[in-house]
Amino acid sequence: MLILSRKTNEKIMIGDDISISIIEIRGDQVRIGVDAPKSVKVFRQEVFDAIKAENKAAVQSVVVLPVLDIEGKREAL
Numbered sequence: 001m002l003i004l005s006r007k008t009n010e011k012i013m014i015g016d017d018i019s020i021s022i023i024e025i026r027g028d029q030v031r032i033g034v035d036a037p038k039s040v041k042v043f044r045q046e047v048f049d050a051i052k053a054e055n056k057a058a059v060q061s062v063v064v065l066p067v068l069d070i071e072g073k074r075e076a077l
Helices: 045-061
Strands: 011-014 018-026 029-035 066-070 075-077
Touching: none
Parallel strands: none
Antiparallel strands: 011 018, 018 029, 066 075
């Protein structure tokens, strides 16, 4: 992990097209801005973890539905 010190209105660059700006520092909270291409998904850690857990639960709860073949007979997958 790289640890950097920044002041308000200073930036950190990640690669050529992602920048992290320090917007405000108030007590123990820091407001940051992320400027990244639309193709890069940016989430807070707790939101990212919730999405991963929901996706994992969805994969584990796959429902097997009957399928009709060409002759109209039912077959299970």
